[in-house]
Amino acid sequence: MFLNVCKHFTKMTENKSGLIKSDPMIPESVKVKKIFWETEDVFTIELVYDGEEKRNFNFKPGQFNMLYAFGVGESAISISSDSTKKGSLLHTIHKVGYVTSELSKLKKGDIIGLRGPFGSSWPLEDAKGKDICIIVGGIGLAPLRPAIYHILKHRKQYGKFTLLYGARTPRDILYPVELESWKKKYDIQLEITVDRSDSTWRGHVGVVTTLLNYVDCNPDNTRAMVCGPEIMMKYAVDELIKHGVAEKEIYVSLERNMKCALGFCGHCQYGPSFVCKDGPVFSFSKVTDIFEIKEL
Amino acid sequence: MKTLDKINLEKLIGILKQENYTVIGPVIKDGAVVYDEIDSIKDLPEGWEDEQEAGYYRLKKRNDNALFSYVVGPQSWKKFLFPQKLKLWQAVREGRGFNIENSNSAEPKYAFLGIRSCELKAVFIQDKVFDNGMFADSYYNNIRKNIFIISVNCTRAAGTCFCVSMKTGPKAKNGFDLALTEVINNNEHYFVLEQGSEKGTEIASKLETNDADDKQIKAAEAAVKNAELNMKRTMNTAGIKELLYNNHDHPIWSQIASRCLSCANCTMVCPTCFCSNIEDTTDLTGNHTERWRRWDSCFSLDYSKVAGGNFRTSVKARYRQWMTHKLASWIDQFGISGCVGCGRCITWCPVGIDLTKEVENLRNSPKTINK
Numbered sequence: 001m002f003l004n005v006c007k008h009f010t011k012m013t014e015n016k017s018g019l020i021k022s023d024p025m026i027p028e029s030v031k032v033k034k035i036f037w038e039t040e041d042v043f044t045i046e047l048v049y050d051g052e053e054k055r056n057f058n059f060k061p062g063q064f065n066m067l068y069a070f071g072v073g074e075s076a077i078s079i080s081s082d083s084t085k086k087g088s089l090l091h092t093i094h095k096v097g098y099v100t101s102e103l104s105k106l107k108k109g110d111i112i113g114l115r116g117p118f119g120s121s122w123p124l125e126d127a128k129g130k131d132i133c134i135i136v137g138g139i140g141l142a143p144l145r146p147a148i149y150h151i152l153k154h155r156k157q158y159g160k161f162t163l164l165y166g167a168r169t170p171r172d173i174l175y176p177v178e179l180e181s182w183k184k185k186y187d188i189q190l191e192i193t194v195d196r197s198d199s200t201w202r203g204h205v206g207v208v209t210t211l212l213n214y215v216d217c218n219p220d221n222t223r224a225m226v227c228g229p230e231i232m233m234k235y236a237v238d239e240l241i242k243h244g245v246a247e248k249e250i251y252v253s254l255e256r257n258m259k260c261a262l263g264f265c266g267h268c269q270y271g272p273s274f275v276c277k278d279g280p281v282f283s284f285s286k287v288t289d290i291f292e293i294k295e296l
Numbered sequence: 297m298k299t300l301d302k303i304n305l306e307k308l309i310g311i312l313k314q315e316n317y318t319v320i321g322p323v324i325k326d327g328a329v330v331y332d333e334i335d336s337i338k339d340l341p342e343g344w345e346d347e348q349e350a351g352y353y354r355l356k357k358r359n360d361n362a363l364f365s366y367v368v369g370p371q372s373w374k375k376f377l378f379p380q381k382l383k384l385w386q387a388v389r390e391g392r393g394f395n396i397e398n399s400n401s402a403e404p405k406y407a408f409l410g411i412r413s414c415e416l417k418a419v420f421i422q423d424k425v426f427d428n429g430m431f432a433d434s435y436y437n438n439i440r441k442n443i444f445i446i447s448v449n450c451t452r453a454a455g456t457c458f459c460v461s462m463k464t465g466p467k468a469k470n471g472f473d474l475a476l477t478e479v480i481n482n483n484e485h486y487f488v489l490e491q492g493s494e495k496g497t498e499i500a501s502k503l504e505t506n507d508a509d510d511k512q513i514k515a516a517e518a519a520v521k522n523a524e525l526n527m528k529r530t531m532n533t534a535g536i537k538e539l540l541y542n543n544h545d546h547p548i549w550s551q552i553a554s555r556c557l558s559c560a561n562c563t564m565v566c567p568t569c570f571c572s573n574i575e576d577t578t579d580l581t582g583n584h585t586e587r588w589r590r591w592d593s594c595f596s597l598d599y600s601k602v603a604g605g606n607f608r609t610s611v612k613a614r615y616r617q618w619m620t621h622k623l624a625s626w627i628d629q630f631g632i633s634g635c636v637g638c639g640r641c642i643t644w645c646p647v648g649i650d651l652t653k654e655v656e657n658l659r660n661s662p663k664t665i666n667k
Binding site: 023024025026027068072094096097100113255256271272277289294 | 576
């Protein structure tokens with residue numbers, strides 16, 4: 001829907017009508033409905049369209065928005081809410097730079113800018129009938145949460161469902177209550193590991209890839225989706241391939257500097273791809289030749 | 297084909313101005329031919345030509361009154377279609393939110409006089425960039441749709457030209473409204489005129505032209521042939537995509553990086569380089585903000601920076617990105633090379649790095665030697 005609007009906005013500018021809303025470089029106003037901290041440095045904002053609280057957001061799991069803090073700048077942030085709940089939008093954000101620090105200071109009722117949604121999505125439709133293995137590290141769980149909601153909602157259409165999640169410490173685990181409830185309510189194998197344990201922790205310790213040894217899925221019929229720091233994704237993909245999962249069944253979500261999200265500014269180029277419009281979700285077979293090239 | 301004399305070239309500028317075009321053409325400024333607004337053929341670089349080599353550019357007086365004997369200077373026409381600095385919008389804080397006002401209602405109407413064949417190809421290439429099938433950039437396309445193009449075929453080659461290798465020149469084949477070839481023979485000085493569009497024909501009909509005879513057409517062809525025959529540089533483009541993709545770990549990148557200053561000159565002068573940065577600024581009250589788009593370069597350190605680190609810290613990686621993009625991944629992205637063989641990146645490189653030579657070096661030195 002949004003893409004159609006964008007493609008035709010040049011014509012609209014000629015008519016001098018609808019200019020503001022049709023130009024993909026111009027953010028729309030969205031209102032903070034809720035903001036809360038998930039961990040010490042990760043927070044979630046819930047957004048609704050300003051003045052149009054009932055208006056739906058349409059997006060696909062894996063897509064991202066450009067969130068704009070007034071006067072400070074924009075950041076590309078993955079959408080982390082259920083794509084069937086269209087009246088509001090969740091973004092789980094790691095406070096790490098200027099823009100995300102500014103966003104972290106928002107209060108309920110504040111207005112920010114939003115452009116999007118942009119980019120490719122997780123391949124959920126043609127994964128039906130397959131075992132699903134999701135491997136995430138740190139904030140990488142957030143862009144996969146919409147995919148997880150989708151799979152859980154259509155649980156019977158998929159085979160075995162495994163979620164492997166690595167966090168830095170037990171205190172950095174995102175959505176702990178929700179993770180626990182998924183485990184109780186659904187047929188899902190959920191394994192969590194931490195890099196550094198503390199006295200409260202009774203689970204796995206170590207890198208997330210070691211968890212693959214606990215997984216019981218059929219490698220010949222598994223769709224894997226991986227998101228996390230690039231180095232973690234590299235090892236996760238290596239392990240998946242070692243376990244017999246085909247390259248073309250592995251999907252990764254990449255991060256690059258993004259300024260326009262429209263394929264114009266050039267910053268997010270990764271080999272021949274623009275991560276903003278060709279990604280962020282890529283089939284590993286598309287990037288396999290370049291994935292290990294340093295500083296590409 | 298028609299012929300046109302200098303008086304009618306002057307008249308052409310006048311007609312375009314009457315039709316509310318801002319006429320842009322070559323002018324001499326700070327010792328170089330640049331593109332700027334012109335009022336008359338008196339503004340053109342009459343009797344001047346350029347000498348170019350790697351890291352070298354000088355203007356030299358000719359012993360005739362040629363108007364278009366220079367080749368290309370440091371600027372390209374992208375500065376009009378894709379301005380170096382452009383305010384996209386401004387916003388004012390209001391309550392807990394803000395109001396955005398688009399800053400780009402102006403749609404200038406440009407006539408480009410003197411666009412070379414390679415430069416015209418560069419415009420076609422940027423057309424693909426700024427309308428990528430998913431999004432179309434309104435700022436670019438609003439200017440692009442109004443331009444009137446008077447192409448000038450090259451009759452000289454600069455030392456750094458290699459358009460013949462890139463199949464982009466020296467003669468413009470299509471995409472222009474009017475095309476001129478300047479002919480100076482003995483005491484004759486005229487332009488052979490081709491019409492490339494209805495608009496071009498309409499404008500040309502207001503001029504006093506003569507039908508070009510065989511001799512005149514042959515003279516124009518010979519003049520263009522002269523540029524072709526005198527082109528010293530070449531680039532072998534056979535399998536160039538694979539050559540670059542397969543050599544990302546070649547030691548040549550370190551060798552180039554030891555000379556490259558990562559000054560970004562090559563990307564600024566390149567007529568196809570399209571990277572830009574988005575900058576948000578505020579005034580001191582913090583209540584007024586502006587969003588600007590500004591040319592950026594893959595050579596700048598911040599270009600590939602994200603909050604968690606930087607994807608290309610070494611100069612080696614940045615040069616490799618530029619050259620691989622220009623000559624290889626561009627083909628995957630837009631179905632066409634990003635290089636038009638204008639030679640600007642060679643001329644304006646302060647240390648004279650020559651991409652035609654570097655492509656040759658890559659071909660001739662197997663990477664295993666230094667591995």
